[in-house]
Amino acid sequence: MPPSPTGPPPADGLLSAARRNLRELAHGLSHASHPPTPLFADSPRRWLRLLPYAVVLALAAAFIPVTIQVLTDDYGVHGVVAGALAVGQAVPLLMLAHRPLQAWWIVFTSDIVGALVLLARPEQPGNIWPWTPPVIIGYLFVLLALGLRESRHTVIGVWLATGAAGALLHLIAPVRSDGGALLLFVLGAVVLVIGASVRERGEAQRRLAEQSSISEAERAQRTLLEERTRIARELHDVVAHHMSVITVQADSAPYRVGGLSEEAQAEFASIAAGARESLAEMRRLLSVLRSDGSPGELAPQPGLDRVQQLVEATVRAGLPAELSMTTDVREALERGGVPQAVDLSAYRIVQEALANVVRHAPGARTRVSVTARDGHLTVLVVNEEARKPGSPLETSGTGHGLVGMRERVRLTGGTLDTGPLPDGGFRVAARLPLPPDRPPSPSVTPEES
Incomplete structure (x- = not known):
């Protein structure tokens, strides 16, 4: 039996859609969907343009010492190693203002390395794993920045990568895992949805403003054309009057002026014929301009x-x-x-x-x-x-x-x-x-x- 002409079997369609979605997710994770400009870069207020830089500077200044202290005091990590992990996990927060996707790659990798380092340390009662409290809070700020700046495919890819990393670490050491990976996965989804909603709402408002500007320009142009058409209708009567005067004068010249030569009479006749032809052309033009058929337009023009x-x-x-x-x-x-x-x-x-x-x-x-x-x-x-x-x-x-x-x-x-x-x-x-x-x-x- 020949294959159905309606298209490939459903299985092939599902596989093609899956491959296409995976390619889009991979592209979203490797390519930023916006230029490296910070939030509010187009704002006319200077303090609003500087606000993203102030926020990321405050985040980095707060998380670096807190991360070092938590790793050394609560998890027993050596000071040098704790400092290196703090740099990898907190310093990239400075990039959230203009390059949040690149910052996520660094923080994501540093967090996984930090989880593996903590796995080599003895388990302490009351400590969560694989993610420490500073890691969870700092990572949520990274996800919020991604939701505000990146496309939907990038946001979904980041969320799935976060869940996959947590699931993999849980499989490596299920005894040490106490729900921190699931907590970050759930909270990350909430933060990403909030950030993406704010971003899409802002884009919708921007598109609406652009469409309003275009509509206003089109309305102004239409108004101008309507007024020009109206003026053309009225001026037709003015010009037609003068052309009629020319026709009358040219026709009556041989009778009003005596002794005209045949050449002069022929010239006047030619002028009258040209005026009549011009009047006929103007009447045809007027019939187009008055295509709406409003009877008031045919009345004499006031003065x-x-x-x-x-x-x-x-x-x-x-x-x-x-x-x-x-x-x-x-x-x-x-x-x-x-x-x-x-x-x-x-x-x-x-x-x-x-x-x-x-x-x-x-x-x-x-x-x-x-x-x-x-x-x-x-x-x-x-x-x-x-x-x-x-x-x-x-x-x-x-x-x-x-x-x-x-x-x-x-x-x-x-x-x-x-x-x-x-x-x-x-x-x-x-x-x-x-x-x-x-x-x-x-x-x-x-x-x-």
């Missing part, structure tokens, strides 16, 4: 002539606001001296600034000022601190408001200044360029626009 209505509507909504518009601005609007892009941008800036006041500072007295001076249109919206008790309508916004203001100002070549005021209010100041005085554009029929 500074509707700022007064905007302020009055805001006052009716409960926000005390007042408008100041100089005569120069009104005259510029009447003679067509304000470009439609600047006109629309100024209106949207005032609209968004007032909306932000309603959201974040309800009831705050607000002043709107529109002036024209030195070839620039200045839009200033200043609100005082909120006077109505209670929390703002929105504690956090989408970011569309200021992003849209900046994009509009950048598009017209102006400058924008926003920021809080010392008295608790907020200020939005936009400076938009105006062209030199020019005659107003001729009217255009609805069919051409």
